Amino acid sequence: MTEAVASLIFCATCGEKMASSAAACPKCGAPNSAAAGKVSKKEWLPTLLLCFFLGVFGFHRFYVGKVGTGVLQLLTLGGFGIWSFIDFIMIIIGNFKDAEGLPLKR
Numbered sequence: 001m002t003e004a005v006a007s008l009i010f011c012a013t014c015g016e017k018m019a020s021s022a023a024a025c026p027k028c029g030a031p032n033s034a035a036a037g038k039v040s041k042k043e044w045l046p047t048l049l050l051c052f053f054l055g056v057f058g059f060h061r062f063y064v065g066k067v068g069t070g071v072l073q074l075l076t077l078g079g080f081g082i083w084s085f086i087d088f089i090m091i092i093i094g095n096f097k098d099a100e101g102l103p104l105k106r
């Protein structure tokens with residue numbers, strides 16, 4: 001198995017364990033300097049175009065690495081179009097994250 005495991009770091013403020021990709025400490029809310037400014041390797045425009053043309057097949061989710069929910073969208077035709085439409089809105093407003101929870105590169 002070569003599955004990537006999210007590495008854990010310790011919060012500089014309270015010492016709580018948290019994922020290195022987390023934007024902020026889940027305990028004290030201090031921003032995570034290690035993740036600051038981190039963006040996805042996946043790009044925003046291809047994700048938007050994939051969602052627009054092939055969103056009901058979950059292609060935009062496959063692209064950003066969200067394979068599980070991508071398959072689910074493929075099988076349900078994007079939650080009968082509603083789910084993929086919500087994804088489309090999320091991509092436009094910049095709220096759509098990749099499989100690691102990072103914002104898409106613009």
Ligand SMILES: [Zn+2]
Nearest residue numbers: 011014025028
């Ligand atoms: Zn903390």
